[in-house]
Amino acid sequence: MMLEIKDVRKSFGKDGEVLKGVSLSVDKGDVVAILGPSGSGKTTFLRCINFLERADSGQMVFDGNVYDMHSIKKRDIAAVRRKTAFVFQNYNLFLNKTVLKNVMLGLVHGLGMPRALAKEAALSALERVGMADKLNAYPSQLSGGQQQRVAIARGLAAKPEIIYFDEPTSALDPELIGEVLNVMRSLADDGMTMIVVTHEMEFARSVSNKVLFMDKGEVIETASSEDFFNNPARERTRAFINSILTKGGVEKKPLSEPQPQPQLGFIDSTR
């Protein structure tokens, strides 16, 4: 077991308890999809396990080290983050930095990597996501899909053990979703451990091997993704999957078909 999260609880003042004891275990190479309706606490859970939010209670075991998620020390947070990368819904690329600098910045100023090495790592990560031809572009000159691919490269470059994705395609125009999912799919194929909060059912079904289904801050079902989609154990899960199916969520996004490449007006960075 690479990462084990036990009984995470979190309340926000007015919203009451947002996480009511969520647990999850992740093996190396797992792709865990966290599913559930809006407001079910999926994103809060992901933010808690990277300490962007401080949980009220909970335990984390990461590579054999045990941490109390409420009282964890700054130094331990840094140690955990060193092994993880986080991909945000709205990318959060550094707006004042070029694509290359976005990926290098954390390597140089976070990990203390020499510039030359950092550049090498950044270039190879950007190549990996197909963004090596836009090194000198600024985020505002890129499409959402391109920004998200750079954000993935930024996480990838530090060679994390696990990558967290927080609804990585939710802010994207429909025609840009495919390019991001394809990158994620290829990472999964390479054995990258991933936890993905998503609404992309087809992606969850075809890429993830584990599903955590949440509603109202509770885990309704944890299952292999095969069982979850074909043989859901709980009534609530069945209802959820049916509601998605009737909305056409699964059928309308067949990822097996080739995704159209976005035709974007390229903005000259020397403008």
Added chain:
Amino acid sequence: MTARQLAIVKDALPFLLKAFVNVTLPLTALSFLLALLISVLVAMIQYAKVPVLKDLCRVYIWIIRGTPLMVQLYLVFYGLPDVGIVLDPFPTGVLVFGLNEGAYMAEAMRGALESVPSGQLEAGYCVNMSYTSTMWHVILPQALRTVFPSFANSLISMVKGTSIVSAITVVDMFKEALDIIGRHYEVLPLYIEVALIYLVFCSLLTLLQRLGEKLLGAYGGAR
């Protein structure tokens, strides 16, 4: 304009320019530098919510913004000697103008810092950067870009604002003009002359502001 007026205006020009270059300019430049330092520091202390210090910053801004500049100038120059603090006129000017404009600029800077999306800091954390490092490489540069027009505004305003410094015996360009008027009793032409010199210089600064914005806008500007 009569020939006499023209001659006075012409003779006055070198004296006015000399006072402008020797006094008004350095006074403005030093005061602005001080204000710049104060404002960035005060804004960052509040942004980082440093206990105690952030409250002191609020008090500073409250007092400065709540009292007239002229009163502050008099208080420091004519008032403080009563408690044994005697400062020369020029340093007094730098100190008071710097402290005064610094309070206004600090508020603009705080606004600029707060306008940087919170995700930028989180992204820094997630790539293993510290608060300080993210602040330095990401948040501060973006905030400075946002605040640039406002700071340019302050600078331009200060160039002219320093003209009240004659009240504490500093002979700046305006005081020089007053003295010349006192000798020749030619009021209107000399005031217009002084006004034009200020106008020309401030126009130059406006051009520089535009140039600066263009340079800083290389990453597509603040969004």
